[in-house]
Amino acid sequence: MLPESRFRSEKLAKALVSRIEALAIRLKRKINIMEVCGTHTMAIARYGIRSLLPKNIHLISGPGCPVCVTDEGYIDTALELAKSGKVKITTFGDMMRVPGSDGDSLSDYSDRVKVVYSPQDALSFAKETNEPVVFLAVGFETTAPTVAATVLLARKQNIQNFSILSAHKLIPPAMEALLSAGKAKIDAFICPGHVSTIIGSKPYEPLAAKYKTPCVVTGFEPLDILQAISMILSQTLSNRSDVEIQYRRVVNPDGNPKALEVMYSVFEVENASWRGIGEIPKTGLRVKDEFKEYDAERKFSIKVHPKGKSDKRCICGLIMQGLRPPPNCKLFGKECTPTKPVGPCMVSSEGSCAAFYKYSRDDHSLTHRKYVRRNSTKTRQ
């Protein structure tokens, strides 16, 4: 038996929903809880969590999908490399269909692109070919250590035809940027379980205290998410804004120090451009000078130009900041679908639009608020 299936018990889910309902009545006001992890976005949609919640508990999706927040300029650079015919691109599958400024994507150059499951598969591929191999290093703190470990291995094994194009991003400073901008009303965070596996829960403490925002590091099963919501409501009712770990079976307060050491041995922090949002200070990771021969930008004398062009009608940026729900986009479900995506939130299987389309598309004419209300009513009947 998979150990995680225990966290899908209907009986226990009902107990948690009863608890949440009791707490929500006492709260007497609306609360917005943001998740900042694409895997949470998918789990919330897949298990119909919104339909189980009282109408004053709103779940909103933040910029938690690494593919979605990767700037068009980065995609353009990857496409430029693929089109040059001089290198082979290796990438996680999610990146294949993300459109660049001219609307083409890596899937249009599939003879120059290889999809891999792990950065180490990209390194193995480099060993098998004489051509230069570039790995598209996209992802948050969960993924960056695996790429750093691969760079260390490449150096150890003296593999010279391997390099990476880094678009790695950091989550806690992006959460702080959302809070300090103050555009979206965020009352609490469901913090990412696997990012926190690496960084621990401590990095959220300054923002929980400064912005009085409860943060709960959460697992990915239905019971995890429901328990986290119940913990957030308990905190709110007792005027607390603490950092708590619900996903204790995997996450500890200090994270994984070895993974952090490996990550920061290869990367250093820089400013980063987030697709649809813009530049956020100190949220990116670039390859350190001592590993410059593994940095595709320096190796091939190319420069990622931020803010490439995108379809002006796409509101992915607003959706990823929690300002608008997917059905508010004029393209959603019409010109933009998972088979023919316009924006990155529909391309990635973890994107807010893809999740909403897959599991709630019958309601895609509804606004998010109405969607939640209607489903809550159904539950009560």
Add this chain to the structure above:
Amino acid sequence: MCLAVPAKVIELKENRGIVDLAGVRREADFSLLPEVKVGDWVIIHAGFAIEKYSEEEAQETLRLISEMLDASGE
């Protein structure tokens, strides 16, 4: 993309090993998680073990939720 799944460590030799991932055996790298032994449960992301999976904590979490069930009188 941060998808990571529990798996059981079957074989281990320095930084490389074999894990059982929902009945499928596959290679994994343990350079980010050195203190692991055969039989441990770990979390795998992009071919790397990134943390141990604590069965004790899993049971404790379920126990806390079950207490809620008792409290609601169902």
